[in-house]
Amino acid sequence: MKNIHKKHIVAGFILLMSNLAYAQPAITLEGFGGWLWTGKAGYNGTIKVDDRGNYGVRAGIAPKDNMVVEFEWNHTETALYWYDVIAQENYSEDVIMNYYLLGFNQEVSDGPAVPFGVFNLGVLNVKGESNWSENWFTVGLGGGLKYYFSDRVGIRLQARLFLPMQFAGIGFGCGTGGCSSGASGYTSTIQGDFTGGVVLKLGGN
Numbered sequence: 001m002k003n004i005h006k007k008h009i010v011a012g013f014i015l016l017m018s019n020l021a022y023a024q025p026a027i028t029l030e031g032f033g034g035w036l037w038t039g040k041a042g043y044n045g046t047i048k049v050d051d052r053g054n055y056g057v058r059a060g061i062a063p064k065d066n067m068v069v070e071f072e073w074n075h076t077e078t079a080l081y082w083y084d085v086i087a088q089e090n091y092s093e094d095v096i097m098n099y100y101l102l103g104f105n106q107e108v109s110d111g112p113a114v115p116f117g118v119f120n121l122g123v124l125n126v127k128g129e130s131n132w133s134e135n136w137f138t139v140g141l142g143g144g145l146k147y148y149f150s151d152r153v154g155i156r157l158q159a160r161l162f163l164p165m166q167f168a169g170i171g172f173g174c175g176t177g178g179c180s181s182g183a184s185g186y187t188s189t190i191q192g193d194f195t196g197g198v199v200l201k202l203g204g205n
Contacts, residue, residue: 026204032197074099
């Protein structure tokens, strides 16, 4: 009788662990690279950021089927140009741009080809070579395709638009003491990126 009870307990434990394992959400890790483009903005002139390559990483968790919540770091090193209509002069400065984004990724099928849409909320940090730094709230909207070669490994192709990116009337000046930057007022422009990368899926089913 005791042996039967032990067998029932062991069988129940195995079943419980199987259910827990089955319920574990999938974790995704991604590395990507691509191209970031920027529109022009006007503030007492014209502000433009060079279109350059970007790269970054994503880490996500799937709380339910076909939904992935992910964190993304997106990095670009580029140059910013500003034409001042009042001074009738052109200015430029090298800048580093880092997006820190929370994303909600909705998949529309189970694969191996998986179309998806993505919505992002986050912060854009821009640092200039003349020792200034600004942060702006940003929203992203995009979509793309994931293709899985196996249950664990795939690729992700994506196009996305960022709205808005705020330049706070950035100005540059240079003198005998070096260069400096200032910021005042607000105007909006847009950015977007095209990226491709590798997806590694851990856990889940």
